[in-house]
Amino acid sequence: MPDLDDFVRVQADPAFQDLRHRLRRFVFPMTAFFLTWYLAYLLLATYAHSFMATKVFSNINLGVVLGFGQFVTTFGITVLYVRFAGRTLDPRAAKIRSST
Secondary structure (H helix, E strand, O other): OOOHHHHHHHHHOHHHHHHHHHHHHHHHHHHHHHHHHHHHHHHHHHHOHHHHOOEEEOOEEHHHHHHHHHHHHHHHHHHHHHHHHHHHHHHHHHHHHHHO
């Protein structure tokens, strides 16, 4: 069972600091992007009724398209994160685990 000294030692390791830095460089901008996109969607849905009611195709309006875009964006970010983690984070984490 690891003790407190093990956690402190791993956190002080430059390889772990690099791992955290790379994770944050992905997560924080992606979170800011998605929250901004979501807030824009909410504001448009609340205050731009005629814009969101613009017909795109048959009975499908811009509000529906942007609403589904929220789901597409969520899945897209998930795919990007899985790729990023597989290529960047997981190998570094495995190296840290093997060195402890």
